[in-house]
Amino acid sequence: MLELSILGFLAEEPLHGYELKERIKALTGHVRPVSDGALYPAITRLVGAGLLDQRTEPGASAAPRRILALTGKGREELLERLRRPKQTEITDHVRFNTVLAFLRHLPDRHEQAAVLRRRLDFLQTPASFFYESGKPVRAEETDDLFRQGMLRVARATGEAERAWLREAIALLEQPGRDRGPVSPAGPADSPATAP
Numbered sequence: 447m448l449e450l451s452i453l454g455f456l457a458e459e460p461l462h463g464y465e466l467k468e469r470i471k472a473l474t475g476h477v478r479p480v481s482d483g484a485l486y487p488a489i490t491r492l493v494g495a496g497l498l499d500q501r502t503e504p505g506a507s508a509a510p511r512r513i514l515a516l517t518g519k520g521r522e523e524l525l526e527r528l529r530r531p532k533q534t535e536i537t538d539h540v541r542f543n544t545v546l547a548f549l550r551h552l553p554d555r556h557e558q559a560a561v562l563r564r565r566l567d568f569l570q571t572p573a574s575f576f577y578e579s580g581k582p583v584r585a586e587e588t589d590d591l592f593r594q595g596m597l598r599v600a601r602a603t604g605e606a607e608r609a610w611l612r613e614a615i616a617l618l619e620q621p622g623r624d625r626g627p628v629s630p631a632g633p634a635d636s637p638a639t640a641p
Contacts, residue, residue: 447541448480448488453516453524454548456498460515463489473547478540489514497523528552528561536564559618566611569604 451470455461461469463486470480492498497520502510516524528549535541542565552558574582575596585597 447474447478447535447544448484449492450524450527450535450544450548451480452485452488452492452514453497453520453527454544454551456514456516457521457524457548457551460513462503462511462513466514473544474540492520496520524548525552529557531561531564536561537568555618559615562611562615562618566608566615569608569611575600 448470451473452466455466455469466489467480467482467485470485474480489498489500493500493514497517499515499517501513501515503513504510528545528551531542531545535545545561549558549561552561572582574584576583576588576593578587583593583597585594585601588594588597
């Protein structure tokens, strides 16, 4: 997830380490905070693999800044990771949001739709935080007020996500729209900075 975030944000523009860390923090929030002890070794691995370039620029104060940029090989790696997310990147909500944050970089709508379909297929499988005799427990099946709350919120969130996924897949698979990704900003070639 961390490497995907690094590659994804650097696909949008070169950044120095602190800016990159702040963007990753904003994406994952308090749920999965990023530490310097995780970020900088990941950057070092990606530079060593030829996926990132780094250069030094004078800083705003006296200290120089290390600017990171995606290489052509890094862009290919990003696209491959987006085409074929790991199963945990499909099943884990925070990890899937990371995939979603950068999915617009895939140039093919059908590939985008295939990723969304994997998430939708996963969400179609009945699941719960709690099980009884191997069967998922539904909100209506527990007398515990707090577990009911957890289950009701999860169900509402799941229903909303499934509805959005179906709409997005339908849009991506519309006939006559075979080329280019879709973004909420509009046409297939909308700028990378579109929300």
